[in-house]
Amino acid sequence: MRSAANGVLLAGLAAATAPVSAQEATPVEPARGNIQNTVRCESPKGRERTCQADTRGGVRVTRQLSRSPCVEGQTWGVRPGEIWVKAGCRADFGLADLGAVIAGPIYFKCEATGLGRQHCPVSTRGGVRLVRQLSKSDCIQHSTWGFDRNSVWVSQGCRAEFTAGVEEDAAEPDVGPHSVRCESDRGRERRCDVGVWNGAELTKQLSKSPCIQDHTWGWDQRGVWVSRGCRAEFRVW
Structure with a gap:
């Protein structure tokens, strides 16, 4: 009787210590989202x-x-x-x-949710083109949309789809020169959104208040600004 019991016990131990590979179930396939x-x-x-x-x-x-x-x-x-x-x-x-991807254009959406400027980071070395306007507010290049070296910007409610990138027959990006009028209303500072790549200059003063660079007007890559009653036309490039 004891030998039979020992045999059952040994058989149970052998099953418990069987190699892991013999007990493994079919592996669970990972979720596609992972x-x-x-x-x-x-x-x-x-x-x-x-x-x-x-x-x-x-x-x-x-x-x-x-x-x-x-x-x-x-x-x-x-x-x-x-x-x-x-x-x-x-x-x-x-x-x-x-x-494994050949450089080519990418498509994306850029939206201004208010009157302020919204920047959408993207390389613009191959140029930018508006594909489809999504907003009721007009999307006008150099006025309510434009681009600098590292982003596309939109403002004043412009919402649109754009394409940016290198195409085989892509022309050089249009970096100017362009004309823009910027006016300080009642002496308050105002920024005029326009893409500025290399510089800006005053071409015609419209106000009696003086327009003095770095004092009552200036520029950066995001646009031209005026203050203290300066009203003028500028050339940017």
Whole structure:
């Protein structure tokens, strides 16, 4: 009797100490949203949501998860550094490997939510072009939108889709010269949004108040400013 019991005990110990490989179950497949170069982005209850992602190499839908359609430019799109979804779109997005991508244009949305200027970081070395205006407010280059070396800017309610980057037949970026009128109302300082790459100069003073550079007017890469009643026309490039 004792020998039979010992045999059962030894058999149990042998089963308990069997190699791990013999006991392993089929490995669980990782969620697609966690796979390298794949980002899952979901619009909760129809609201717009943004998901951080390296979008420089391009983005595409690899798997739609929602019944609501995911249509590029309508219910999903790309901005520098992020993917946006809305209207119930839920999907897995594939990110292209930068090492395997030929340099080319990227498409993104830039929106001014108020009267102030909004900058959207992007390399503009290959030029920038407005593709589609989304706002009722006019998007006018050098007035309500423009670009500097490292970003596209919009202001005064301009919302639009742009393309930026290097194309095979791309012309050199249009960096001027351009004319702009800037006026200080009732002595208050005012900034006139215009892309300034290399410099600005006063071409015609319109006010009785003097316009003196670095005193009542000046410039930086984001535009021209005037103060203390200075009203003038400027040339920027």
